[in-house]
Amino acid sequence: MSVTISPPIRVFAIVGVIAAAGVGLALFMLGRSTDTTGAVTPPTTQTAATRHGTPARIQPLQRAKPRTAHFTTPASGFPRAVDRAFRSHRVVVMAVYMPGSSVDALVRREARAGAIA
Secondary structure (H helix, E strand, O other): OOOOOOHHHHHHHHHHHHHHHHHHHHHHHHHOOOOOOOOOOOOOOEEEEOOOOOEEEEOOOOOOOOOOOOOOOOOOOOOHHHHHHHHHOOOOOOOOOOOOOOOHHHHHHHHHHHHHO
């Protein structure tokens, strides 16, 4: 049994490999950013003509400041309720479970037993 490839199939295979490499290179180059420093450049101020023909300044959009006051965690790294429990009690029992899990009832019972003890 000899394995030979006909000339039209060879040409088709070579053209296919070259086309695939070209598509891969194009996708690679299109996905790259022109700014490699990672710095974000602020938007520039533009002018636009008003109804009377005088240029009006268009203000750049301001980025919204993140509202972190409600989502900050205390210095301990625990959620606020757990941090408060640590500050007011000598011993704190926490149970981490996933509702609907096959062992969540066991976890809650063990946590309750530990708290009672």
